[in-house]
Amino acid sequence: MPSPDDLRTGARATGTAAEAPAVSVREVTHRYGRGADAVTALGPLSLDVPAGAFLVLVGPSGSGKSTLLRLIAGFERPSSGEVAVHGGTPEPGRQAGVVFQQPRLFPWRTVGENISLALRYAGVPRAERPERVEELLERVGLAGTARRRTWQISGGQQQRVAIARALAGGKDLLLLNEPFAALDALTRERLQEDLRTVSSRTGITSVFVTHSVDEAVFLSTRAVVLSFGPGTVALDVAIDLPRTGDEDPDGLRGLPGYAALRAEIGAAVRDAAR
Structure with missing residues (x-):
């Protein structure tokens, strides 16, 4: 059983140095409006998402989580800096599947x-x-x-x-913007379990936006906390929990390191909201 120290493995997720990231964000800043009315929603911010990682963006409202997801999806272009998906400029519908808060069927x-x-x-x-x-x-x-x-x-x-x-x-990239936020607690937990299993068994790269600290720890291989706007990286931590797709959810949440990670990320979210 991994210890708390084993689970907190630092700011970079697993992956070899020679392996190109699935998503690369370089010194990105994004603003809404112009002139005196302009509001900086994000940045400057840089991060890489290795292929096969499950990155969860968590933070208070107004921290730019959804903005960053839209930039990765190609729905918007950054005001400055560069976003790349598999080395190219993201285009809507070309490199990623997107799941919104509402199903939109x-x-x-x-x-x-x-x-x-x-x-x-x-x-x-x-x-x-x-x-x-x-x-x-x-x-x-x-x-x-x-x-x-x-x-x-x-x-x-x-x-x-x-x-x-x-x-x-x-697509080998899945972007999810608070897809379980409107669901009841029991349904939300079941879908978290199903999504974790799908991710584990397919190896698809995922970027998931949430306000829930527990969801961030349970789903991710890496959690990034964004500070209140303009959003910057307040905490970047790898989540080294078992990921075979057959884990007992209660067993995962009962690991000593799970509570430690929840406390660490929760504290970072609270600090980021100030």
Whole structure:
């Protein structure tokens, strides 16, 4: 069993020096508005996300977490500095699957049709889509629901569909902006467990925004706390917890180092809000 000192491994996540990061953020600053009305929301900020990492951005409201995610997704361009995904300029829909706080499914389509549409845009041949849809639904714990309407399933199930749809594009980067914030506590915990398993078994690179310290520790291989705006890195810590995909959630949360990490990150978030 790892000790608290073993779990706090410093500011850099695992990865070899020769391995190019999946995401690179270099001296990025982002402002909204112009002239005297301009507000600096983020930066200057620099960080790298190694391939296969699960980075969680946590911090108080107004710390620029969602802004940073939008920059990585390519929805916005930084006011200064550079954001690169796999060495290139991020473009919406090209390098990453994105999951929002609301599922944003097409209500006139079935569960399977929502995912099949993403497969179509990813270039998957029509004949292969039904099997792929079933594989993706099974991966997120929704086997057998392809023919149901989106309004016939719960909010938590809709968010699972949104995750499956994001995975359908075949991208190796997944961006998630507080996807579980509107769910009840029990559903949220179950989806955290499912997402952690998907991440562990696929090796996909993920960047996840949250306000929850516990969620940050449970999901991530690395947690970055952003300070109140303009957002800068207040804490950058690796989370070296077991990640086989078969862990007992209660067992993970019961590890001595888990409580220590929660306390460390929680203190950093409180300090960052001042």
